[in-house]
Amino acid sequence: MxxxxxxxxxxxxxxxxxxxxxxxxxxxxxxxxxxxxxxxxxxxxxxxxxxxxxxxxxxxxxxxxxxxxxxxxxxxxxxxxxxxxxxxxxxxxxxxxxxxxDLGKGQPLKTLDDLMANRADCKMAIFPVWKMGIDALLNLHNKGQYLSQAFARNMIELTDKRVAFLDFEEDPANILSITECQVRDIVFYLLSTVHYFWDETDIEDALNYCNEQHPHTPPETLALFFKTVKKFKWIRYLHSPYLMGRDGKRFAKSIRFLANLLERIEK
Ligand SMILES: Nc1ncnc2c1ncn2[C@@H]1O[C@H](COP(=O)(O)OP(=O)(O)O)[C@@H](O)[C@H]1O
Ligand SMILES: [Mg+2]
Missing domain, CATH: 3.30.200 (Phosphorylase Kinase; domain 1)
Structure with missing residues (x-):
């Protein structure tokens, strides 16, 4: 052909x-x-x-x-x-x-965002799908790679349950170092997923899981992650429903997760 x-x-x-x-x-x-x-x-x-x-x-x-x-x-x-x-x-x-x-070879595939949204609607645990995404992302980082926009909507579940990545119209390495690209990926992934956690158990599982991963993370990546989150964690205090709207509330929830994660790792 x-x-x-x-x-x-x-x-x-x-x-x-x-x-x-x-x-x-x-x-x-x-x-x-x-x-x-x-x-x-x-x-x-x-x-x-x-x-x-x-x-x-x-x-x-x-x-x-x-x-x-x-x-x-x-x-x-x-x-x-x-x-x-x-x-x-x-x-x-x-x-x-x-x-x-076509990653689906003719079959329609679901994005991790679709899967998490469905689970949230059915009051099912989000953590198992969330873990698939973060594992796939950290594995890609271990290979020295990075994504464009590491949102859950750009990750799909293949028929063999592996996660594949899509949508590369921008290359952040044109303007950022690999460490910066990888920290950007982690924050984007967390910001696009954590709002689906409707249950405290899921949040605890996810915080513990991230905490377990941190000793395997290169020190320069961890340092930049800390520095980045510290700059915007004040946003978690923005609670007012009048100020925020639905997206704002989701965002504030994700920032609270990041701030909690920081405290847990620093302990
Ligand atoms: N190569 C591909 N294999 C399978 N599905 C794809 C492929 N490219 C795009 N898609 C489907 O199209 C959707 C949008 O693709 P994406 O690359 O994220 O484009 P956009 O720029 O519109 O965000 C994906 O969620 C996926 O369902
Ligand atoms: Mg896309």
């Missing part, structure tokens, strides 16, 4: 920025088309907010624009595959799009 040729034919027909296709060789693939997401001013403002106002440069946006995003994603997919990390395989690339393998 000539994937480059397929990509050249499919891209002009494509209506969505990301679409799945069924090819003649019985294979499902995904095609990402370079497309205008948020206007670049959005990223500039986010940079001012993270770097200059909150002085948390590790959270600055790393998106470089639609065509460079294709180059970044193609390179990251190759690097992750070379490091034997579960992510789609790059099949073809051109200036305005790329084609990658």
């Amino acid at each position: 000539n994937y480059d040729e397929e990509l050249r034919i499919l891209l002009p027909q494509q209506v969505k920025p990301l679409q799945r296709y069924y090819l003649q060789n019985d294979q499902y693939v995904w095609v990402r088309k370079a497309s205008n997401g948020n206007p670049m001013i959005y990223y500039k403002l986010l940079k001012i907010l993270t770097v200059y106002i909150f002085k948390l440069p590790i959270f600055q946006p790393a998106y470089r624009g639609k065509n460079l995003a294709i180059i970044d994603e193609a390179r990251r997919l190759n690097e992750l595959n070379q490091a034997h990390i579960s992510a789609p395989k790059l099949l073809a690339q051109c200036h305005n799009g790329l084609m990658m393998s």
Whole structure:
């Protein structure tokens, strides 16, 4: 199969920025088309907010624009595959799009965010799914790798129960060190998951689990994690329902988790 040729034919027909296709060789693939997401001013403002106002440069946006995003994603997919990390395989690339393998091989797969949301709705324990995600993330870090946006919605559970990673349109290592990228991953993962914990037992399990992992974490990563969380842990005192709204409350809950974690590790 000539994937480059397929990509050249499919891209002009494509209506969505990301679409799945069924090819003649019985294979499902995904095609990402370079497309205008948020206007670049959005990223500039986010940079001012993270770097200059909150002085948390590790959270600055790393998106470089639609065509460079294709180059970044193609390179990251190759690097992750070379490091034997579960992510789609790059099949073809051109200036305005790329084609990658379908991790579900035709089957729809659930993201860890879907799984945690379902469990929260059914009042089931969140910790087992949460642990799958953090284990997969720490394993990837041990291999010297990092993600783009380590949110639970960019992690999917494969049919063999392994976790795979998606969505690499930005490469934070263009502007940050590997240690900074990895701390950013851990904070993003925690911020995108901890709000699902509806039960104290889950929170305790997760705090204990993180605490158990910390002796295996490189000292420079731990130091930067501490420094980062210390800068924003004051947010946990923002309780007022009038001030916060639903997202705000979720955020404050995650920050309380991070602050508790810090206290536990420092003990
Ligand atoms: N290569 C792939 N294999 C399987 N599913 C995919 C693949 N790429 C995208 N998806 C599906 O599309 C969704 C959105 O993909 P993502 O790369 O996160 O795009 P977006 O830029 O829209 O966030 C994923 O949650 C997943 O369900
Ligand atoms: Mg995504």
